[in-house]
Structures are given as structure tokens and as C-alpha cells.
Amino acid sequence: MAQPRGERAQGPKGTRGMSRGDPTIDEPPRAIAAELELRSPAFNDGTLIPDRYSRQGGDTAPPLEWTHVPDGTEELALICEDPDAPGGTFVHWVVTQIPPEATGIGGTDGLPPGATVGRNGFGDLGWGGPQPPVGDEAHRYFFRLYAVDRPLGLDEGATADDVHAAADDHSLARGTLVGLFAR
Template identity: 75%
Template sequence: MDAEGNPPGPGEGELELRSAAFTDHTLIPDRYAHHRDNVSPPLEWTRAPDGTEELALVCEDPDAPGGTFTHWVVTGLAPDCTGADEGRLPSGATPGRNGFGELGWGGPQPPVGDDAHRYFFRLYAVDRPLGLGEGASAEDVHAAVDGHTLAKGNLVGLFAR
């Protein structure tokens, strides 16, 4: 099941995606927020299945005013990569553009007083190189992985201010 309770699609397996900074459906610490240190949280995941050519990571907030807001896009992750350290991309990874218009991580920044927003971290193991360069959008990743996902992992963090 994914973070929204949906079963994997046809042919899709699951990757366990976790963070040393928070657990699934718990609060993301303030230091990762856009208005604070704005560093990406550490992530680790289980090894991708055989046949994986690339891993891609997207973090989105579906509770943002005006629709889903992108906080992180990372492509070009090597198939044998099993994590990302706090504030760093693994060697060879390519940063995409977040909703703030910046490359790389753009931490949580929900409106003051909103209920906690959900931040969906999604990791995709795909059967082909995606060919997405620096500045790729979440929409680019979603379109590129469609029909090519071997496995995926989900982690949901919460944040309010």
C-alpha cells in the first residue's frame, strides 16, 4: 500500500522509505522548514529491485492553498543508491525545481494557522533512464515514471506553524 492506502499498480513492488528525522505521519522537525535552516531531511530506503535503471524522488504538499506544491525533485539517482544524507544529494543525482522556483529542497512553509500539511515523499524505481536534466519538475517526473515504475516507496511527514 502507498501512503494514501492505494495498492501498488500492476507490476509495482514496494520500497521501504524512512527518515532518521521523523517517522511516517509524524511532524517534520522545524530545522527542515523553508523559513528555518531549509536543509533536506536524511532519507534511506531499501535496495531497488533488479532491472532498476534509475531512482527518482519527489516531495509534494497536496494541502497547499491553490493545489499541490512541490518541495523537492531529485532525478538521476543510481539504482544501487540507498539513501541521501541530511542537506546533501547523493553523488550523480540531479536536482529539480521546487515550487519556490529554486533548485533542490524547499522546506515546508504552510500558512501560519493552517492545520498540519502532509508532505508526501515518493521514491520511484524505474526500468529506464528518465533523461530528465537539472530543473525538472514534479510533473516531468510523474509523466516519465508512468508505466515504467518497478517499485515505489512513500513516507509522509507533517508540518504546521
């Protein structure tokens, strides 16, 4: 027998979170189907980023390489953030419109053709190397590469927030590499 409209089936009540991404929301977040393998020939995951990539040491973007870009990828987007910065998360690099056939970025190769630089936390376009306060424990720099199923439509100067908002619910795969840096 069908329940009358407006009544709820018996059983425990679920809980609701306050915003998207809250782990207490009843509906699980969209699962990312695959993981990109993101690495650097300059440093390994969880190790120190060489000084030449720091703000005072040359401010050259570190080389990154990746594999396992899934079929259906229309664009790759890269963000590098330092969650240990004194004022909260600090953005060091934003790159969008990376062609899905690209396999690397940074270093002496620079950007793949068609890629577009965004604005970092220093207010500049492109890479802004690590510059944590002197004496701080090593900060963590999260390099995240997203494979998305549609063009994000972001132009030069896009921010990390712009990328997060545009890529929401469109990520096919993600890769993360963490480098450390201290002065």
C-alpha cells in the same frame, strides 16, 4: 461458431473513464510489482517534520533512506509534494538520476553522486522546506521514491510533472513516507 466481425458478445457493457488513471477505466492500471521501504532518521511516517528542515528553520533537506530497490532498476527519482497547499499541490523537492545503488539522500550527506536536482514550487533548484500558512492544520508532505526500469532522461530543473510523465508505465517499485508540518 465464430461471431461475425463487428458484433459484440452478449453480456453487460463495460464502462469507460475519461482519462488515464480514472478508476472506472476497464483496463486496470499497470501494477507496481514491489514497494520500496522509504524512511527518515529525522521523523517517522505520519509524524511532524522537525523545524530545522522547514523553509524558515534552516531549509536543509531531511535525510531519507531506503531499501528493497528491485533488480532491473536503472534510476531512482524522488518527489516531495504538499497536497494541502492553498493553491493546490505544491512541490518541495524533485531529484532525478539517483543511482540505483544509492541508499539515501539529504541531510548532511546531500545528494548521491550523479543525482540531479529539479525545480521546486518556489522556483528554486533543490529542496524548498515546508512553509504552510500560519494557523493551518498540519500539512502533509508526501515523499515518494520511484524505481524505474529505464533512465528518465531528465536534466537539472526538471519538474514533478516531468518526472510523472517520464516515469509513467516504467515504475518497478515505489515507496512513500508522509511527514507533517504546521506553523
